[in-house]
Amino acid sequence: MPEPLLRLADIGKSFLGVRVLADVDLDVRPGEVHAVVGENGAGKSTLMKIISGVYVPDGGTIELDGAAVSFRSPRDAQRAGIGIIHQEFNLLPERTVAENVFLGHEPVRRGLVDRKAMHERTAALLAAAGETSFDPGVLVGRLGVAQQQVVEIVKALALDARLLIMDEPTAALADHEVELLYALVRRLQERGIGLLYVSHRLTEVFDLSDRITVLKDGRRVTTLATADTTGDQLVKHMVGRELAGYFPPRAVPGDIGAVRLAVHNGANHKLRGVDVQLRAGEILGIGGLQGSGRSALARALFGADPFTAGTVELDGAPVQLRSPRAAIRAGIAYVTEDRKGEGIVAGQSVLDNALLAGRAVFPAWRGRGPRTVKVRELLAAVEVHAAGDDQEIRFLSGGNQQKVVLARWLALGPKILLFDEPTRGIDVGAKSAIHDLVRKLARDGAAVLMISSELPELLGMSDRIVVMRDGAVAGELPAGASEEDVVGLATGALTASEVTA
Template sequence: MSDDAAIRTPLLSLRDIGKSFLGVRVLDQVDLDVAAGEVHAVVGENGAGKSTLMKIVSGAHAPDGGTLTFAGAARTFRGPRDAQRAGIGIIHQEFNLLPERTVAENVYLGHEPVRRGLVDRRAMHRRTAELLGSIGETSLPTDVPVGQLGVAQQQVVEIAKALALDVRLLIMDEPTAALADHEVELLYGLVRRLTERGIGLLYVSHRLAEVFALSNRITVLKDGRRVCTLDTTETTVDELVRHMVGRELSSYYPERAAPDDVGPVRLTVRDGGNRKLRGVDLELRAGEVLGIGGLQGSGRSALARALFGVAPFTSGTVTVDGTTRALRSPREAIRAGIAYVSEDRKGEGIVARQSVLDNALLASRAVRMRVRSGHAARTVRVRELLSAVELRAAGEDQEIRFLSGGNQQKVVLARWLALSPRILLFDEPTRGIDVGAKAVVHDLVRRLARDGAAVLMISSELPELIGMSDRIVVLRDGRIAGELPAGAAEQDVLALAVGAVRETAG
């Protein structure tokens, strides 16, 4: 934490920053300061301008107007390398690492130490180890290919890579989006060690709990403008949400299903197994949201992928609406009335260079719908759904890669809803999207259940898992560790996830 005097002496100062793309105003007269040793969080709904502002600070975009002052001097960056040379680094949500190269080779990529005209590998590994040690990471080997590391360790490599460039300001864009809960704590420690060294941090996150845990100040952006800058200790989550979305959120989660609202069993798994799952017994009923919890690698995603035929069960039986199904491919799963929203939105959920409409029509075009309808009818249906999910886009012909994460997710949801599925598998449906878009997704999930669909929802966020679920099944090491009722305590979910209890809780 920085004291007030330090915060009044900014390391970075932005004044009246503006930016437009194709005549659309994305940033409008934005002011922001960051001090050395301060964590300054930037929050806002998807499309608020956060990413564009970070790209301006890191040199990827030039502002249309306004001034950027860094370390006491006005700056005009001609590109990211200019910003790096000035002492500004950025860690993107999607890491920029070469998986086949070692930790040391990634850390010093492009500025390797040289001795007698050759890369001095001994010096490179020694310096990398020193950098890692300076942030408390003494056990990470420097000669291992980055592709063999976990997500949390890759993030450490990204931080060391920035430190190797002598950064004074580090931008972290959704740094915990791909981390499991136990890995988030490791990041918290890294952030604190960076600020103790006097490095200023611009911290972009949708997870308000970590914003309050780490930041000194919070700036709220909405529709490209700065709404306010607040001292973290002098505001609340409710106040912050009100500034972000422009309305009160009386409840973060819609009302759960009443016992009478839950219908017959839609999906049954008995002794299901494959390379990642063993002895899975599961029932999913119409009208309910069944939450799936567990640590990363516990088998949560493997379960969804098995049910959708991506990596099918090789043992056991699956019954859908009373009929035994093999579900050996996604096509078979879709024909059985199952839809799947993957956790990997960019890799598996969208085709980045296709339009919004083409992305929304992918599933309808790939399989024969149960109710025969022509292309025109399918298109009308998809357009109605895009409106229903409150999509914000320039138009249906806009390439989906230019949409915010939350709006991309809405397109994916509309795609599957067009098939009127009876069973929906949601894997991290709100990962990387803002609080306003989360509310839309939560309401949609609950509405689908009320209309008779059976919903299986995987979430790493315990408040979301507990707030949305009518029941919670927790996986550990590819097996079901236990089941918990609606409203279970976070510690009970974690206890099952880590094996601190032996028997199923009821």
């Protein structure tokens, strides 16, 4: 067994007297994928920032190749061969791939940037990473998300990184792009590069990692060989308890009522001939690849990108949903997949975010009255953990931010809820709480449409599944459908008649 490339011992860190990390041990070997998991607030991000030189630990030691090191800045860590790939990319879209890769350490010839050498070196790095779909001279802003992630990785390799930290690397990737990332990770392993892989997606953790370290409340709970553990065991270590099944029980036939929302031959610039029915008391799952029309359907129903053809019926009566305001007045709520960009106002308080939709649409909500009391009660009911409702929402974990968004819509008493990736970037414990809440809403009579890229979630939560492909409905599946059927319809490998035969 090779000696560790990186070894941490007794790492501790506090902020304003609050202990964030305590006595954490961790090591990474050359060519190993070492996953780090834990609930939001477990200390994962702080630990990664210490390794990458953003924070200086209060105590403990860091060794690289057996020698003690001390990083006072990210530049120190980079010089030592440590790179970090953040969930949100740090790229300049109006610069070329080569310019991004060598930003700040451009090759120079006769006092000028040697663009030919920069281009050639970038091409060699891309080839080593197995990426040949774009040229070093293309502008980064013209690349897809998965290609931009390759650029981030190649940036680190250009600095001779021997250890790469990958923080939620698939959060923004479509399903088919995840496989490309898997291949790249394995190629990096073959080169002897050690990888620290931080992810909430346990499927990826088990697919890629050799070992798993679990953090909880700033302490290391355990380090396990991936081959010797199970998902249930890992979850128990993470949340400190067994989850009684990952998903709440599905609806039984008597729980599902009449058709609440129906779309007939709906179309716009992204959708064509869509026929969908959503019933009271059910969770209708929407599956498909990224760009298949899943989010376009939710946005059309919410009036953000309205249907330009076809008809929509609400409780059997035709309705025009030409704007989000019209949809909200009709009793429709929409939890967007882009929580940061569209779901919250980062600089505003928890309470102001929870009151946002009501204040925007209903004049009676403006000011501080009984509705403010109701919203505060809802924030407590969905168990938002914050220093107070006057705390800025940007300081909350992703799971708590999502609960604030849910409280915002619950306060309006919607009949129909549209959830687009409701648990993306959220830890296992918070996911379970949101799953329970979504199911309770359906049991109480709401009609729920839920989009998810995570097949276990889609299959575990849905009473029925509609699969989209190329802006149209590819087929419908009953509860208990297989992953193979969903993927087959989503990719076109199967037709609707083949999966229902």
